[in-house]
Amino acid sequence: MVVRKLTSALVAFFIHFPNLWPDCIRSLCVSMSSSSPWPVEITAVPPEISTILWDVDSRKLQTVLWFAGSLVEEAGKIDANASKHLGIYEAIASNISDVVALMSHCFSAGFSQTSEDRSLQGDCIKTLQSWILFSQRLAARGDETIPLLRSLIPPVLSALSIADLFEAAAELLSDTLLNYSGFLLEAHYEALFSLLLEDSARGRYQRLVDGDFDFESVQFGQLMLALGDSKVQLLIENTGDRSQDFLTRLRGLLHAQGYPISDDRIFVPALEFWSTFVETLVDCMCSDDHQAQPWVSAASSHVVELVSGIWRKVIFPPAQDFAEWDSSDRIAFVDARKDVADLLQSSFTIIGSRLVSSFADLVLSSLASGHWLELEAAAYCLGALADCVAGDICDESLHTVFSSPLFHTLQQTDSRLPPRTRQTCILLLERYAEFFERETASLPAALTLLFSVLPDAALAGPAAKSIQRLCSSSQQSLASESGAFLDQYSMLSTRQQIDCAASERVLGAVASVVYAIPDDQERLRYLDTLLSFVRQDVSDSLRATSSPGFEHSHRCLVEHDVSNVAEHLALKSLRCLVSIGKGFKAPVEAPIDIETDRLQVHAYAGHRELLLEIQSGIITMIQRLQQSFPDNAEVVETICTIFRTGFSESEAGPFVFPPDVVANYLLQQGPPTPRLGLFVSAACSFISSLGKSPDGGLDLIRSNLFSWVTRLLQQLPEPDSDTELAQIFLDPGLSGSAEFFYLFALRVLDGREPLPKAAAADFWRAAETATGQLGPLLARSLIKNIGGGGARSELDKLSEPLKKMISQHSKSRSWLGDALRDEHCVGYQVTQQDREAFLKKVISLRGSRATNQVVREFWLAARGSKFAYAS
Structure with a gap:
């Protein structure tokens, strides 16, 4: 020491x-x-x-x-x-x-x-x-x-054969191969390949794959992987015996005994190498120069071999054993499974649909043998390939899985099937939703299964997610079953067998199916039934508000400690409305009417009264809940989301409220409502959705909303007291409203009526006066920020209004000069000479991009950093 x-x-x-x-x-x-x-x-x-x-x-x-x-x-x-x-x-x-x-x-x-x-x-x-x-x-x-x-490398290579020096030598070579592979010469690589393939190294290798994961064994494996990684291109393109033997050994590292992470310490490094190998091979195969090369077949055969057995490494240990693992090991094991999924997806490019077929066979064989943990692993791997499958090339293999006894087995309520296996298999339905779009005959069985497992708390989430995905993707073929869906949900809701999160997804799923009903009246009738479930939750929330001792049996309230029952039910109701509203939106791929350039969706002609009645009911629910929970910011946020669901629609619909209804609701909002900025943001989106129609009623709505936002701002003591509101006020949506306001004033000035024209003249006189007053104030604010008051990250944004002022206002030099001479705007570190140089330079640049750099230098000078302007 x-x-x-x-x-x-x-x-x-x-x-x-x-x-x-x-x-x-x-x-x-x-x-x-x-x-x-x-x-x-x-x-x-x-x-x-x-x-x-x-x-x-x-x-x-x-x-x-x-x-x-x-x-x-x-x-x-x-x-x-x-x-x-x-x-x-x-x-x-x-x-x-x-x-x-x-x-x-x-x-x-x-x-x-x-x-x-x-x-x-x-x-x-x-x-x-x-x-x-x-x-x-x-x-x-x-x-x-x-x-x-x-x-000095040859003596290090020799040291690999000496037990006492192996650790130091392997560490040096691994580190050099990974971080500085160019240091080694080809002679060194040749010697290293020979050493790692000779008989004396075979013993170390065999001990490693047999489950000896002590430090030196793992280090030996890492040295092999480091060598392979540094020569991966050579190993891909060389079909010689030595390269093929070395790749076979590297492949064997993926199949060492024991569970990854907890036991097997070489699996993750080996997986990283093979991921690199597959990605490099894919790149080579995509190149025109390499497609017909003889080594492609040999390299591809290694990929086929490794994926055929790697699925066993993602098999979960028994639940009791897994629970005893260290938490970090459990997380790492799950991450390793994700890495395997990524490797399978990359391998699909090389192997193709055979890969899906092989895992489909594994699912069926595991199901037949009752090996549930193996079934989970096979289903996980099959699900990982869903994003790779395009069109119907794998439908035959998928059909064998989804027409097998799998659904029947998953519906069994006995405890022989582990929850994780059921959950993974159920997620398969969502992953292959496009298959069910083509194979509609399999849909009823799939949805029956999904609804049957909703009462299971562990499966409700993935099941509801799968229901939502399948219903939205196959709504046309399921429209005739709307009544059955409503009955199924009604039974679950009445028996309190579905939690809040699942309710939101399932109601949205059913709404998307109901939307596909061709008849307007029938569609609205089913929608009203759907909304009745929400009305019941709203009623329960209001009863819980007025009666603290309200007895409830909602599942989520029974299973979890919810301190405020009324508030919980209120938020559930609003979120369900959001989900229903999203489910009732016109599909993105809806056909376009060429004559009108509008989407061909439901117009509800002849059923306007029923439509307005439903809309009134939705607004009433929203109002009652906001009145009951006036201080809840989450209630405000969800209400705004409900309104937004209709803003993007081009035709009438239950959530496309009349403009005056939306405007009146927004105009009622004011202090002390929390997060007023969200309502202002909703107003911006609303104004944008109205377009630039010259309709007189819409003009009044725009004007009223603009005045409403102005009043809200006037009530703020300082902009910083509600930063969200201040930021959203400057949203382009409201800017567009202001632009419309000015253009309207110009149109009045061009008109013929004397009284409006006189008012417009007074307006523009006041506006010109305001410009003369606001220009110096804007210049002062900009110089105060550029002169050291703003943050470095804000300078590019601040430069934009400065450039606009210089390029468009003849008085900008005077305004900026006055601000620069003010000691309260610029730090004392900047001399008067430098201020004048700054002004001269930005004026000469006339708003060009180079202004940003000049601004940055001036800011640095004001903060105390030395610099000099070019003369």
Whole structure:
């Protein structure tokens, strides 16, 4: 410990004063050989270092190695471009020949059996590793020291065969292969391939795949993977026996005994290599120059072999055993499964539909044998390939799965089927929703299964998600079953067998099916039935508000501790309305009427009264809930989302409320309503949805909303007191409203009626006066921010209004000049001369992009950084 501290002190001295001790390595060796301090000036003409080293014993040589390794490690931490460290790299590089001579001497006596020599050689390998890493920095400076260090690689390769030195040698080679593969020569690679494939290495390899995951075994596997990663292109394109044998061994690392993470410590690194291998192979196959190459078949065969067995590594351990794992290991195991899924998706490009077929067969065989954990793994892998399948190329394989006894087995309520297996298999239905769009005959069985498992708390979430996906993607073929869907949901709701989150998804799913009913009256009637479930929840929420002792039987309230029952039910009701509204939207791919350029969707002609009645009911529910929970920001947010569902629709619909209804609801909002900015944001979207129609009623709505927002802003003591409202006020939607307002005033001025024209003239006189007053104020605000008041990240945004002002207002020079002369706007660090130079330069740029850089420099100057303007 004392010697280590002394070497650290010497390293610190060298780094701070490299010029005082240029030949540090040789000086230390000379001192060690004579056992007395060697004056620095004498080292200029010392004897050959190779002759000096023979007089230094192993313990002293180890001390010099410690110093040499620590020297480059610490040097690597400093900024060599800093003024106080100029020349440090050059000073270290001047010692490279002495360092190489020192390490060569340590290796020269051969690898003797004594523990003292083994320890010395181990430290020598560690020192070499530090110098190889540091040589990357020297190489960037054009230094020619790398060949000297390369001469020491052969002894390191030999050290792989020595048990006491294997760890240090494997660490050096792995690190170099991964981080600096260009350091090694082809001769080194050839030797390393030979060493890792020879009989002596076979024993290490076999112990690793048999489940020996001690440190050196894993390190051996990592060395193999590092070599493979650095030569992956060569391994792909070389069909020789050695390359094929090496790839076979690398493939074997994926099938080592034990569960990944908890037992198998080499699986994840091996998976990373094979992911790289597959991606590289795909890139090669996509190239026209490589498609017909003979090595494609050989490389592809390795991919086929690895995916045929890798699915076993994603099999979960028994639930009880998995629960005993460390939490970090459980998370890492799940992540490893995701990485396997990614590998399978990449492999699909190479293997094609055969991959889906193989996993479909595995699902069926696991199902027949009752191996439930294997069934889960096979279903997981099959689901991972869903995004790769295009069209009906795999429908035959999928049909065998979905027409098998799988659905019947999943519906069984006994405990023999683990919950995770049921959950994974149910997710298959969502993953392959497009299959059910084509194979509509399989839909009823799939949906029957999904509805049957909704009462299961562990499966309700994925089941509801799958129901929503299947219903939205197959709404046309399911429209005739709307009544059955409503009956099924009614039964679940009455029995309190469905939680809130599942309710939201299922109601949205049923709404999308109801939307596809062709008859307007029947569609609205079914929708009203759907909304009746929401009305019941609203009623329960209001009863719970007025009666604290309200007895409830809602499932989520029974299973979870919900402190505020009324509020919970209110939010559930509103979210269900959102889900129904989204489900009742016109599909994106709806046909366009060429004559009118409008979507061909439902117009509800002849049923307007029923439509308005439903809309009135929805608005009433919203109003009652907001009145009951006036301080709840989440209620406000969800209400705004409900309104937004109709803004993008182009035709009438239950959630496309009349403009005056929406406007009146918005105009009622004001302090102390929480998050008023959300209502203002909704107003922006609403105004945008109205378009630029000159309809008189819509003009009044725009004007009223603009006045409403203005009043809200006037009630703010400071803009910072409600940042959300201040930000949203400047939304383009409201800006567009202001633009319409000004254009309307111009149209009035061009009109014929004398009274409106006189009012318009007064308006524009006031507007011109306002421009004269606002211009200097805007200039002052901009200069205050640019002059150091704003943040660096805000400068580009602040530059835009500055450029616009300069390019469009003739008085901008005067306004900016007055602001620059104000000491409250610009820091004292900026001289008057620099202020004038700034003004001259931005005016001359006339709003060009270069203004941003000038603004940035001025800001730096105001913050205290020195700079000078070009004259």
